[in-house]
Amino acid sequence: MGVFLKTGPWHQSLSFLRKLPMYNILNFFVSGIQGLYMIHVITGYCTDIYCFLYFPWAKNFPSE
Numbered sequence: 001m002g003v004f005l006k007t008g009p010w011h012q013s014l015s016f017l018r019k020l021p022m023y024n025i026l027n028f029f030v031s032g033i034q035g036l037y038m039i040h041v042i043t044g045y046c047t048d049i050y051c052f053l054y055f056p057w058a059k060n061f062p063s064e
Helices: 003-007 015-019 022-060
Strands: none
Touching: none
16 A cells, blocks of 8 residues: 555655555555546546547448
8 A cells, every 4th residue: 555655756855754654544544646647647647548449330330
């Protein structure tokens, strides 16, 4: 869960937060942002596939 903070360039600046009880909340919050970002990337990738594959076929087969 804390891989993102450990590998980030801001690891040194956030190292003092480990002494605070808020570190777990911050770690959970960052992990939540990572999860939302991955969902955004996956859905965006699927949307691109849908746009590039479906709409050319839709032009060949109009639904009129």
